[in-house]
Amino acid sequence: QVQLVESGGGLVQAGGSLRLSCVVSGRTFSSFAMGWFRQAPGKEREFVAAISWRGGSTYYADPVKGRFTISRDNAKNTVYLQMNSLKPEETAVYYCAAASSGSYYGPALNEYDYWGQGTQVTVSS
Numbered sequence: 001q002v003q004l005v006e007s008g009g010g011l012v013q014a015g016g017s018l019r020l021s022c023v024v025s026g027r028t029f030s031s032f033a034m035g036w037f038r039q040a041p042g043k044e045r046e047f048v049a050a051i052s053w054r055g056g057s058t059y060y061a062d063p064v065k066g067r068f069t070i071s072r073d074n075a076k077n078t079v080y081l082q083m084n085s086l087k088p089e090e091t092a093v094y095y096c097a098a099a100s101s102g103s104y105y106g107p108a109l110n111e112y113d114y115w116g117q118g119t120q121v122t123v124s125s
Contacts, residue, residue, distance in 0.1 A: 002026040009119030022096030029077040038092035053102030093118040
């Protein structure tokens with residue numbers, strides 16, 4: 001059974017930074033493309049960033065380009081999301097997700113087969 005466990009969320013002031021981690025177990029991590037999504041209260045879940053199975057290709061939502069960086073360490077079965085210059089409107093639960101099609105690394109939620117439980121990120125103004 002594939003499991004994804006996120007960590008690293010918390011409370012940060014506007015302009016601050018956080019690094020989220022997501023550890024994957026139950027299947028060969030390197031076979032997955034990985035993504036990060038977020039969901040604010042009362043809003044739909046939205047795409048943040050994705051990375052190909054080898055880590056050579058990445059894709060970002062426009063609002064986070066230049067501030068967020070997705071990376072992965074296949075030896076540690078872990079994907080990361082470094083978030084800099086955080087804004088209050090980015091307060092949300094952040095989820096990592098795994099796509100069995102390792103070649104897909106994009107924004108479509110339905111392309112991802114496995115999801116973590118989420119980690120709360122709160123950005124104060």
